[in-house]
Amino acid sequence: MAGNSDPLSPRAKLAVTAGKAVAAASRAAGRGSGSVIGGRVALKLDPDLLARLAQNLDVVLVSATNGKTTTTRLIAEALRAAGPVVSNALGANMPAGITSALAGGSDAKFGVIEVDEKYLAGVARDTDPKCIALLNLSRDQLDRAAETRMLAENWREGLAGTKAVIVANCDDPLVVWAASSSPNVIWVAAGQMWKDDAWSCPSCGGVMQRPGDDWFCGECGFRRPTPTWALSGDHVLDPHGSAWPIHLQLPGRANKANAASSAAVAAVFGVPPQVALERMYQVQAVAGRYDVVQFHNRDLRLLLAKNPAGWLETFSLIDPPPAPVILSVNARGADGTDTSWLWDVDYTRLTGHPIFVIGDRKLDLAVRLEVANQHFQVCDDLDQAVQLCPPGRIEVIANYTAFQDLRRRVGN
Structure with missing residues (x-):
């Protein structure tokens, strides 16, 4: 090394x-x-190999329910301004995959590592990170993931007293609760579109008050900390109050939020916001996500959405009606086998779009769309769905293994 x-x-x-x-x-x-x-x-x-491989790297860990693969890519691009980077860019985010990634980076200065939420405390112990980015926590893989409050508690205990600088989203009460045990936290106002996992106070169980963009617990006084970095429209505000424009090739408000957190992380390592944000423009797609591909002479944009918070963000960035939409849902091991989360997603946001439904659990999704009064057709496979789509770029939204199936089918 x-x-x-x-x-x-x-x-x-x-x-x-x-x-x-x-x-x-x-x-x-x-x-x-x-x-x-x-x-x-x-x-x-x-x-002890993971600890040995990390010992000569400046390590950044990135953890969240949504956006960690993309944010890891953005941080890696930004830090390349300061030296070679090794990263688990393909999203293998448990100890084995992380070890594999670091083993390939013999000349690296920085290790930028995406970590599955359940493994964060252990990986932090092994890699002695300089910085940890915490973006959000929401319900995911209901059949086996710990309830979000328990995950936040695991983070809080695992990171208590850490030497790492924590870069944390102050708009997510669960993230704030988890990060508050750490002595050195940089708060970023990155926003929170999905609020349904944060109506009760993680500190005392009281009811959260949410006036405007603020939040606080009326019972114990746990409240939103004051941010030093903030996403403001198409700009990142730094601690000096300077506004830096965000130019991304990745779509949507969620990716601007990821860029804001990434700029705050880059600054910890001395990379200025302007340089960091300019480098982030290089990222066009992340492990196939957001790619526009040609298939049966049609343009398809591939979008990954794995849980209610992810689907909500994805609906906000698709082309307006009447753009056709194909939805694909599986419930295999990597997805979580419980599809009851479909009932947490507001599918009325797709009103006006012609909808085509595929995937292992297309009938579960069809029932949900029926209740939401949406017009849809159930199809055998992607080929049939594409052939039935009216003109226009097709937005294809899929959960994890369904997304991998789609990428194989379109040769991406």
Whole structure:
């Protein structure tokens, strides 16, 4: 590793080599990137490998329910202004995938790491991060994810007294509760469109008051901290009150919020907002998300939405009616098998759009759309849906494994 006065031990080197070999074999067999299986093998051979790989890096951890893959990409682009970066850009965000990513970055100065919410405390312990970005917490994968208040509690306990600078969204009460145990927090007003997981106070259980953009608990006084960075329309306001324009190729308000948090993280490492934001313009798509592809002579824009908060943000950025919309929902292992979250999504926002429904759980989605008084057609597959779509660019919104299926079908 760059400037490494303490090279990896023979055991660690063996673990890295074995992990890479297994990953290469997995790729050759057509089983995906191989990063997870490679990381698992490497960690079996050297359980301390993640800590060893991180010891000479300035590490940033990014965790949230929504937006962590995109924000990780934006931060990585911004920090490249200050030196080489290694990152788990494809979103393998549990310890095995993270280990695999870091093993590939021998000359890096910065490690920009997306971390699954449930693993944040452990990965923070292993990697000794300089900075941790906390964006939001909302319901996700209902069959197995801890209730959001419990996740916030895990973060709060796991990060208590950390040396890392925490960059946290002050508009999400659960994030504020989680970050408040840390001595060094930079608050960013990044907004919160989905509020249904934050009506009760995480501190005392009282009812949250939400006048305008503010929030506070009328019972215990827990309240929104004053931000030093803020998203304001198409600009990021820095701690000196300067407004820096956000120019992104990624659509929607949520990505402007991700850029605001990313600029605050970059500043921790001495990269000025103007430089950071200019570099973020390079990001066109993130692991296929937001890509516009040609399929059956039509333009399809691929959008990932995994949970109610994500669907709400996605509806806000699609082309206006009568743009056709294809919705695809699965309920496989990686999605969570419980689809009751569909009832938390406000599908009346699609009124006026011709809607076509595909995916393993298309009938669950059809029932939900029926109740929301939407006009839709259930289709056998993507090909049939595209052929039935009226003219115009087609917005395709899918949850996790459905999105992977779509990418394979369109050759993306």
